Amino acid sequence: MRLLVFIAVMVIAAVVIAVASYVAGASVGIIALRVVAVIVALQVAYFLLLLLMAVLPTPKSKTPKEGQGVREEALTETQKQ
Numbered sequence: 001m002r003l004l005v006f007i008a009v010m011v012i013a014a015v016v017i018a019v020a021s022y023v024a025g026a027s028v029g030i031i032a033l034r035v036v037a038v039i040v041a042l043q044v045a046y047f048l049l050l051l052l053m054a055v056l057p058t059p060k061s062k063t064p065k066e067g068q069g070v071r072e073e074a075l076t077e078t079q080k081q
Contacts, residue, residue: 018034
């Protein structure tokens with residue numbers, strides 16, 4: 001997930017939580033506390049995602065097995081070199 005996408009999702013989530021809290025009749029302090037809690041939770045989750053992506057190995061490209069792919073007879077002389 002790119003950083004700009006993460007920031008956009010975080011802002012949308014904060015606005016949704018703020019509006020839902022306001023509609024529910026929460027005070028300004030409670031709304032701010034909920035928004036901060038959501039932002040912190042999303043940042044921790046994003047950090048863990050990046051950490052997991054850095055630790056896990058990337059998938060290796062598969063080389064064609066013998067008998068698969070391009071047959072040698074189909075190659076021209078320049079492609080064989």
